Amino acid sequence: DIVMTQTPLSSPVTLGQPASISCRSSQSLVHSDGNTYLSWLHQRPGQPPRLLIYKISNRFSGVPDRFSGIGAGTDFTLKISRVEAEDVGVYFCMQARQLPYTFGQGTKLEI
Amino acid sequence: EVQLVESGGGLVQPGGSLRLSCAASGFIFSNYWMYWVRQGPGKGPVWVSRISPDGRTTNYADSIKGRFTISRDNAKDTLYLQMNSLGPDDTGVYYCAKPLRLEGNSLSGSFDFWGHGILVTVSS
Numbered sequence: 001d002i003v004m005t006q007t008p009l010s011s012p013v014t015l016g017q018p019a020s021i022s023c024r025s026s027q028s029l030v031h032s033d034g035n036t037y038l039s040w041l042h043q044r045p046g047q048p049p050r051l052l053i054y055k056i057s058n059r060f061s062g063v064p065d066r067f068s069g070i071g072a073g074t075d076f077t078l079k080i081s082r083v084e085a086e087d088v089g090v091y092f093c094m095q096a097r098q099l100p101y102t103f104g105q106g107t108k109l110e111i
Numbered sequence: 112e113v114q115l116v117e118s119g120g121g122l123v124q125p126g127g128s129l130r131l132s133c134a135a136s137g138f139i140f141s142n143y144w145m146y147w148v149r150q151g152p153g154k155g156p157v158w159v160s161r162i163s164p165d166g167r168t169t170n171y172a173d174s175i176k177g178r179f180t181i182s183r184d185n186a187k188d189t190l191y192l193q194m195n196s197l198g199p200d201d202t203g204v205y206y207c208a209k210p211l212r213l214e215g216n217s218l219s220g221s222f223d224f225w226g227h228g229i230l231v232t233v234s235s
Contacts, residue, residue, distance in 0.1 A: 031220075039222075041156075048226065051211065051221055054219045055219060055220060095220075097220070105155050
């Protein structure tokens with residue numbers, strides 16, 4: 001199985017300031033079709049995860065442009081340009097290069 | 112509007128069984144692979160299983176292989192997960208999830224809609 005490792009596990013942030021979360025995979029996430037299936041999700045307490053970014057850097061419909069994703073191969077980063085109060089919660093990276101799909105352990109963003 | 116509504120969870124004793132359902136609406140259910148993902152208390156999500164649009168192809172996580180069975184009824188737009196020989200490690204919230212499909216039917220490797228989740232508690 002591909003192991004997804006996120007850092008940090010907890011991140012105190014200041015409103016209006018930037019934040020970033022890293023995700024490293026135990027093997028390359030480049031699929032044989034040439035795509036890299038790395039997603040970022042956000043979860044608030046008591047709610048299901050919500051898709052933010054797919055294929056490294058593509059923002060899902062309705063996701064604010066303060067969220068961006070970068071990376072390649074095994075190293076990926078989610079960036080928030082200016083943190084807003086609604087951004088609190090837990091962020092997960094997820095790989096879909098191969099089964100079983102696997103998730104990072106989560107990064108808790110706290111104001 | 113896409114909706115995924117899970118049901119069938121609850122408290123069950125170790126060794127017991129449950130059948131989860133996920134009623135889908137707002138999209139052409141029969142065109143999509145469908146997935147089950149679970150999340151233990153305070154933990155990250157874990158992929159459980161998936162099923163092809165016609166129901167003929169299924170895949171399972173090693174931890175549940177031989178105990179859980181995924182199925183679907185495209186006439187009823189419903190996804191199922193039959194769970195047998197349940198143990199404490201199966202406790203958690205179970206979500207059904209729909210994959211995001213891109214233009215030209217290309218893959219995204221992600222889920223754009225998740226159900227609200229249904230709690231399964233395995234305890235004596």
